[in-house]
Amino acid sequence: ATIDAWVARGARLGRGDADAVLASEVPALDDPDLVLQTAPYAPVGHPDDDYRCYVLARGIDAVLTAVELAPEDASVVHHANLSAVTPWDGGAALLALDDADPGAGFDCNEGKGAGALQGDERKLLGWGPGRGPTLLPAGTGLPLGADDWLLMTVHYNVTGGVAGPAPIRVALRTAEAVDQPLARLKLMDPAWKDGAFEVLPGEVAVHTYEVPVRDAILDGLDPTGGLWVHSASLHMHLRGVTASASLRRAGGGEVRLLDIPRWDFDQQLDYLFREPVLAGPDDTLVVSCTQENVDGTEAVTWGPDTSNEMCGAPLFVSAP
Numbered sequence: 001a002t003i004d005a006w007v008a009r010g011a012r013l014g015r016g017d018a019d020a021v022l023a024s025e026v027p028a029l030d031d032p033d034l035v036l037q038t039a040p041y042a043p044v045g046h047p048d049d050d051y052r053c054y055v056l057a058r059g060i061d062a063v064l065t066a067v068e069l070a071p072e073d074a075s076v077v078h079h080a081n082l083s084a085v086t087p088w089d090g091g092a093a094l095l096a097l098d099d100a101d102p103g104a105g106f107d108c109n110e111g112k113g114a115g116a117l118q119g120d121e122r123k124l125l126g127w128g129p130g131r132g133p134t135l136l137p138a139g140t141g142l143p144l145g146a147d148d149w150l151l152m153t154v155h156y157n158v159t160g161g162v163a164g165p166a167p168i169r170v171a172l173r174t175a176e177a178v179d180q181p182l183a184r185l186k187l188m189d190p191a192w193k194d195g196a197f198e199v200l201p202g203e204v205a206v207h208t209y210e211v212p213v214r215d216a217i218l219d220g221l222d223p224t225g226g227l228w229v230h231s232a233s234l235h236m237h238l239r240g241v242t243a244s245a246s247l248r249r250a251g252g253g254e255v256r257l258l259d260i261p262r263w264d265f266d267q268q269l270d271y272l273f274r275e276p277v278l279a280g281p282d283d284t285l286v287v288s289c290t291q292e293n294v295d296g297t298e299a300v301t302w303g304p305d306t307s308n309e310m311c312g313a314p315l316f317v318s319a320p
């Protein structure tokens with residue numbers, strides 16, 4: 001039974017006595033134009049997960065060409081997302097939330113961060129365990145406007161304990177303009193959030209989502225003429241076994257954008273392509289994830305908490 005369970009989980013190799021990668025061992029971004037840092041914060045579990053939002057800056061009006069999110073204590077950070085938000089009311093509600101909370105940033109556990117940002121949001125990029133600086137391809141970048149506020153949503157997990165309050169450093173490299181403005185496309189099935197995703201006890205489940213490129217949902221970019229795909233990453237939680245993202249050509253054939261045959265939650269990297277991949281409007285984007293619940297007693301469902309599961313493929317894309 002032990003061998004069967006190991007095989008069901010993907011026959012993953014153990015790590016022996018190897019130490020976990022520390023945040024200090026991940027290379028820092030050289031020569032940033034702007035360095036921001038949150039005030040130190042010690043997360044509190046609800047019961048194990050805590051969601052915090054930070055107003056980092058406003059009115060930068062530049063293009064981000066490289067970004068580093070560096071938690072001082074990465075052991076308690078499940079993930080972090082950087083967003084550009086155009087406030088609905090000039091920012092009064094955001095400032096009120098920030099001012100009303102005595103801690104660093106403000107509590108956004110209600111809704112798990114979603115809906116707490118009080119404006120029109122464009123997700124820029126994310127951070128996951130093991131990830132270093134994101135250096136965007138030459139001639140590309142993520143635009144910020146004069147009316148945009150730069151916000152960061154952080155999902156903390158305190159299952160392993162908290163050493164004490166710690167800040168998160170955000171370093172940015174910018175340009176005035178680039179040839180190809182980027183957008184972030186999160187490839188996942190919207191129905192999964194509404195109950196169409198579960199891994200039953202004793203089972204291994206495969207969840208797959210596909211969408212024609214012309215119908216892809218993303219902020220600030222029209223995909224009906226196709227897309228250049230510049231990078232790929234994958235996101236699951238602790239039950240992940242394997243995951244992949246691919247592009248199925250309308251005329252036949254497939255381009256494997258990213259394939260992770262043995263999932264490691266602590267190595268969630270962003271893979272930038274040497275050359276972008278042109279996705280035609282009639283091609284199809286596909287993400288597939290395998291997750292196991294072999295020794296579980298309850299169904300594992302979709303959700304942001306660490307005990308839940310997810311399946312997604314964030315891609316950096318631009319217009320042809």
